[in-house]
Amino acid sequence: MKYRRLVAASGVLLLVSACQGRERPRGSFPTDTGASPSGDAASSDDAWSGPGADAEMWGDAATPTDDGGSDTGTTTDAGTSMPDSSAPPDTSTSPDTSVPTCPPAPGALAIVEVMVASQSGTDRGEWFEVVNTGACTIDLAGLEIGSPTSDLTPVTHSVTAGRVSPGGHFVFALSGDPADNHDLPFDYVYGTGSRDDVFLGNTGDVLTIAYGGLTLDRIEWTDADFVRGMSMTFPRGASPADNDDLGLWCDASSVYSTRDGVFYGTPGAPNDTCP
Numbered sequence: 001m002k003y004r005r006l007v008a009a010s011g012v013l014l015l016v017s018a019c020q021g022r023e024r025p026r027g028s029f030p031t032d033t034g035a036s037p038s039g040d041a042a043s044s045d046d047a048w049s050g051p052g053a054d055a056e057m058w059g060d061a062a063t064p065t066d067d068g069g070s071d072t073g074t075t076t077d078a079g080t081s082m083p084d085s086s087a088p089p090d091t092s093t094s095p096d097t098s099v100p101t102c103p104p105a106p107g108a109l110a111i112v113e114v115m116v117a118s119q120s121g122t123d124r125g126e127w128f129e130v131v132n133t134g135a136c137t138i139d140l141a142g143l144e145i146g147s148p149t150s151d152l153t154p155v156t157h158s159v160t161a162g163r164v165s166p167g168g169h170f171v172f173a174l175s176g177d178p179a180d181n182h183d184l185p186f187d188y189v190y191g192t193g194s195r196d197d198v199f200l201g202n203t204g205d206v207l208t209i210a211y212g213g214l215t216l217d218r219i220e221w222t223d224a225d226f227v228r229g230m231s232m233t234f235p236r237g238a239s240p241a242d243n244d245d246l247g248l249w250c251d252a253s254s255v256y257s258t259r260d261g262v263f264y265g266t267p268g269a270p271n272d273t274c275p
């Protein structure tokens with residue numbers, strides 16, 4: 001399916017609070033009632049909602065396991081193509097701290113894959129992937145992941161550590177537990193296991209990555225824009241600068257896990273192509 005209603009944009013001022021000042025609603029945690037991985041899109045929101053507020057820091061949840069980058073990527077800016085399958089695989093297992101880094105910057109980091117809902121019920125199998133489209137290894141510390149609750153309360157997580165080399169893919173996971181994320185290969189965990197986590201809403205939501213108050217990329221979807229168990233995928237070979245072109249996105253076709261279901265996507269690897 002195409003994602004004509006998705007929105008990706010850069011260069012937009014992010015109007016969300018820093019983690020220290022964040023307030024979260026307390027309330028219900030709706031149960032998903034949507035379709036199976038082979039069926040229709042999800043029909044309910046898994047984001048928390050309700051009145052009240054509770055501030056909580058997020059940094060302790062970060063568990064980087066891999067720098068996720070590839071030192072062999074060939075892209076140099078957002079206007080070039082994503083790495084394709086002919087590129088050498090990402091074999092990095094730990095950050096090389098001797099490599100000079102750049103901070104996240106507009107045009108150098110793009111959201112290219114999003115698993116809004118991996119399954120029905122309480123779902124902690126959500127994840128998303130970014131690609132470094134610049135020429136410099138990016139130090140992801142300080143990157144802010146943002147997604148509001150269903151009542152539009154801002155929720156952010158400030159990334160504590162992580163590096164992604166030029167052309168490299170980097171996977172942010174809600175959960176680092178293989179039983180929750182279906183054996184997902186990931187680079188960083190942004191969830192804490194609490195209801196205050198950043199959740200990707202199933203009835204429609206927005207995901208942003210920002211740095212220094214500037215939004216670097218933004219993806220918006222509705223319940224009609226994804227299939228449960230399949231990531232929304234920006235196709236390999238297309239320019240991330242074109243991820244505003246909603247017709248270019250599609251459902252992933254590669255299977256990355258069969259643990260407790262069948263899950264489609266290419267976490268940490270070049271994306272599938274689209275029909």
Ligand SMILES: [Ca+2]
Nearest residue numbers: 266269270271
């Ligand atoms: Ca991928």
